[in-house]
Amino acid sequence: MYHFARSTNSFYVDCFINLRDSAVNIISRLESIVGRKNVSIEQADLENFGLDRTSVYCSNPRVIVFPTSIDQIQEVIYLANDLEVPIVPSGGRTGLSGGAVASNSEIVLSMNKMNSILDVNLNDRTVTVEAGATTQEVQEEAYKNGLFYPVNFASVGSSQIGGNVATNAGGVNVIKYGMTRDWVSGITAVTGSGELLVLNKSLIKNNTGYDFRHLFIGSEGTLGIICQVTLKLTEPPPPSSVFILGVSKFKDLLEVLKIFQSKLSLQAFEFFCDHALEKVIEVHGHSKPFVTYAPFYALIDFENQDNTSQDEALKLYSECVDKKLVLDGVMSESIAQSRNMWKLREDISETLWHYQPYKNDLSVRISKMPNFLDEIDSFIKKSYPNFEVIWYGHIGDGNLHLNILKPDELNKSEFKSRCDDISINLGKLVESFDGSISAEHGVGLLKRNYLKFSKSSGEINLMAEVKKVFDPKGILNPGKLL
Numbered sequence: 001m002y003h004f005a006r007s008t009n010s011f012y013v014d015c016f017i018n019l020r021d022s023a024v025n026i027i028s029r030l031e032s033i034v035g036r037k038n039v040s041i042e043q044a045d046l047e048n049f050g051l052d053r054t055s056v057y058c059s060n061p062r063v064i065v066f067p068t069s070i071d072q073i074q075e076v077i078y079l080a081n082d083l084e085v086p087i088v089p090s091g092g093r094t095g096l097s098g099g100a101v102a103s104n105s106e107i108v109l110s111m112n113k114m115n116s117i118l119d120v121n122l123n124d125r126t127v128t129v130e131a132g133a134t135t136q137e138v139q140e141e142a143y144k145n146g147l148f149y150p151v152n153f154a155s156v157g158s159s160q161i162g163g164n165v166a167t168n169a170g171g172v173n174v175i176k177y178g179m180t181r182d183w184v185s186g187i188t189a190v191t192g193s194g195e196l197l198v199l200n201k202s203l204i205k206n207n208t209g210y211d212f213r214h215l216f217i218g219s220e221g222t223l224g225i226i227c228q229v230t231l232k233l234t235e236p237p238p239p240s241s242v243f244i245l246g247v248s249k250f251k252d253l254l255e256v257l258k259i260f261q262s263k264l265s266l267q268a269f270e271f272f273c274d275h276a277l278e279k280v281i282e283v284h285g286h287s288k289p290f291v292t293y294a295p296f297y298a299l300i301d302f303e304n305q306d307n308t309s310q311d312e313a314l315k316l317y318s319e320c321v322d323k324k325l326v327l328d329g330v331m332s333e334s335i336a337q338s339r340n341m342w343k344l345r346e347d348i349s350e351t352l353w354h355y356q357p358y359k360n361d362l363s364v365r366i367s368k369m370p371n372f373l374d375e376i377d378s379f380i381k382k383s384y385p386n387f388e389v390i391w392y393g394h395i396g397d398g399n400l401h402l403n404i405l406k407p408d409e410l411n412k413s414e415f416k417s418r419c420d421d422i423s424i425n426l427g428k429l430v431e432s433f434d435g436s437i438s439a440e441h442g443v444g445l446l447k448r449n450y451l452k453f454s455k456s457s458g459e460i461n462l463m464a465e466v467k468k469v470f471d472p473k474g475i476l477n478p479g480k481l482l
């Protein structure tokens with residue numbers, strides 16, 4: 001996978017030899033740190049480990065390294081500083097912003113072999129894991145101990161806790177439980193200069209100045225390698241029921257949210273548009289929730305502690321129908337039905353991969369969502385009438401996932417360049433609505449050029465200065481985020 005120049009010209013021959021020597025040197029030095037079996041230059045690994053779930057980049061790392069201890073991570077960081085070779089920290093590679101992409105001969109540092117559950121403390125109600133443990137493993141470990149880890153989304157089987165922390169992952173339960181940030185009580189990390197930091201020591205109260213734990217949350221692998229994480233756990237939620245409602249106007253969803261939120265404890269309030277539903281049904285063969293057509297749907301997951309909440313939900317539903325907010329609806333009567341109803345929402349992201357989507361993960365204050373969505377819709381309809389737009393997301397969090405599907409007549413790069421133009425216009429709109437160009441997926445490579453629409457130049461300059469403090473030689477994830 002090394003693209004060395006082949007030429008009889010002596011300059012290029014020298015380059016070729018030097019590059020080859022340095023490549024061999026790096027690999028043998030990595031092998032001496034982590035052992036031969038934990039270094040890979042296998043073609044399949046070079047192709048896989050340089051990519052996340054964005055479909056627009058090429059994979060071209062130099063080598064993949066799988067450390068098995070914090071000491072080894074430190075040694076790899078020292079080596080990368082010494083040779084000035086960039087490192088891409090790599091988790092489950094389910095990211096949607098290109099943060100784990102390696103396309104410039106980097107060392108990919110994969111956390112796949114550091115995935116142990118280290119400790120469960122029932123007094124502290126915490127679990128401590130190596131960063132390579134998957135989100136689902138943490139959820140299962142909490143459950144085994146009668147507790148609950150609430151961060152949840154469709155990719156939890158592959159995404160890793162280190163990746164979740166580095167992206168501050170959100171998901172479907174944010175309305176009730178918040179983002180990953182709200183559940184991190186301690187982080188052990190190695191900075192870009194190789195310094196080991198044990199941050200917050202899992203304390204609840206710790207007012208001793210700057211809390212670097214929060215800098216690492218959402219840092220997208222640009223400040224250090226997250227090695228271990230202590231996560232808070234909570235009591236399991238009561239059983240819940242699910243309602244799916246159809247509405248004719250997006251703005252009615254906000255009224256429905258207000259009405260349901262006033263009387264019930266909601267675990268999720270999600271939405272999707274008619275096209276999203278059509279595609280999920282087409283690809284997965286799921287059944288429609290009801291026959292009445294609706295342009296938008298809400299999925300409401302509400303706690304049903306003592307079985308009285310279902311009656312309350314039905315009353316609220318009638319109120320919404322009387323107020324002409326809702327066209328039709330259906331409520332689950334069993335866990336199996338709830339699960340099937342959730343599939344209509346959870347399968348959307350995977351379904352859309354079949355249509356080569358250009359994804360945007362936007363957020364504005366909840367109250368501003370209807371105007372924001374209308375403006376985007378009318379801009380795309382006017383400027384790109386052939387583009388199919390799919391909306392879904394987390395209404396309860398002000399988070400809209402905008403997906404534009406590639407029309408057959410455009411090739412991949414023509415489509416991407418049109419979408420880049422759209423992103424600039426979206427960025428300006430986001431700025432005018434005081435919103436964010438990345439609600440929960442991070443900035444990575446995909447949104448880097450649009451960061452200026454969410455953060456002032458003063459903030460971006462300070463971010464660059466902070467990066468220099470933790471990673472003075474800029475070896476960690478260069479070109480990502482900043």
Ligand SMILES: Cc1cc2nc3c(=O)[nH]c(=O)nc-3n(C[C@H](O)[C@H](O)[C@H](O)COP(=O)(O)OP(=O)(O)OC[C@H]3O[C@@H](n4cnc5c(N)ncnc54)[C@H](O)[C@@H]3O)c2cc1C
Nearest residue numbers: 091092093094095099153160162163164166170171221226
């Ligand atoms: C079907 C599907 C549904 C999804 N739904 C959601 C959703 O609802 N909400 C949501 O927030 N996200 C969602 N995602 C996106 C993704 O799962 C999250 O961003 C997740 O947190 C990424 O974790 P990962 O381990 O796969 O990280 P990766 O993709 O491997 O990496 C993400 C970033 O973190 C860095 N990183 C990874 N591990 C470390 C480490 N140990 N130390 C330092 N930096 C590290 C990488 O360099 C990169 O910048 C979804 C993805 C898919 C495919």
